[in-house]
Amino acid sequence: MQFSIARRRMVDRQLRQRGITDPRVIQVMLEMPRHLFVEPALQSQAYSDYPLPIGQKQTISQPFMVATMSQALELEGDERVLEIGTGSGYQAAVLAKLCRRVFTVERIPELARQARRVFDELRLHNINLKVTDGTFGWEEQAPFDGIVVTAGAPDVPRTYLDQLADGGRLIIPVGDLGTQSLKRIIRRGSQFETESLLDCRFVPLLGEKGWHLPE
Template sequence: MTNMLDFSIARRQMVERQIKGRGVSDPLVIKAMQRIPRHLFVEEALQSQAYSDFPLPIGEKQTISQPFMVAFMTQALALKGGERVLEIGTGSGYQAAVLDQIASRVYSVERFASLARRARRILDGIGQNNINIKVTDGTFGWEEEAPFDAIIVTAGAPSIPTRYLDQLVVGGRLVIPVGEFGSQILKRVTRTAAKEYHEENLLDCRFVPLVGKFGWEKE
């Protein structure tokens, strides 16, 4: 049985090898990855693999992203502290917990009520109660709480939903995987003016599909 010391060592090695070792350098992101106990966000039977460099199943055919991808996407948001961030796809709650270490408020949308309930329980258990979770079609964003300084999407979309762009402040960043099933390009879109956006391709990636009215119709 793995003990808490083992998890602490594994987390430190994860940060050194998978995060810093692969080019993530933002000190706020590194500090957040060092703090959050990733093993608590996966099933007990998988906790010994929680700090390995690959995604893990969390139920409902969804996954917790590999640590590097969580860190890379968080860094791509270019957070400085104090921002309002929207996450599409709560999943395990791990990405939201990392964001909460930096942002002033995190709003997270999940389409599976079972995952939202489990994430809420874990987040409350570790004192991460500065995160709002809503069960709904994530392709709509969260219009009632918009605009956001940053939006992160943890599922692959066939194209960029315009509702996300509309819910960004000027200067805000959207990080989203876009492409076909099982193969996407991670993009960053910055809203440079009311009707102007700058799009960048960051890296190749592979996410579960973004399902909803403005995403894929089904998995």
């Protein structure tokens, strides 16, 4: 009951008051048990307006950012969506309720195992998860109606553009290691329309086509 109250407060104060209007996104955020995606010691903070550590130098994004990225995809329910950076699994779980199938990529095996356990507990059977360098996307399953990247990139990897379906949307933070701009890129045939949604700060996108930093 306490988590249910916390979720409603989160939606009312953090989402609705800051421009989240998609009724499907709001409903999923009201129902999704975010506290299951963080360790027990942090569950009391799961619905707070800030990121939380999940281990391996990674974080679970603040609820507003998850809702913003989900809303920006403009999903109707029958799409196939690629997520880069499974992390805790929370963003993928939200997307799983908004589209037909989610393909999510994580480079850290332990995080992937933890996320899969929660997916199974919640019976989210429309999520495919793979451990690999996420900067390559998931070519065998392309094209995707939506791609969401949950780590900050120095620029937009061409692989993501190539794996985007015509009319599809790519949501990606782009910038330096300190701050990024959240971009929405829409494919129109061979052309790509880009708009900036808001300033943000994510962990770095590591990999062959991302940042190269010492572990």
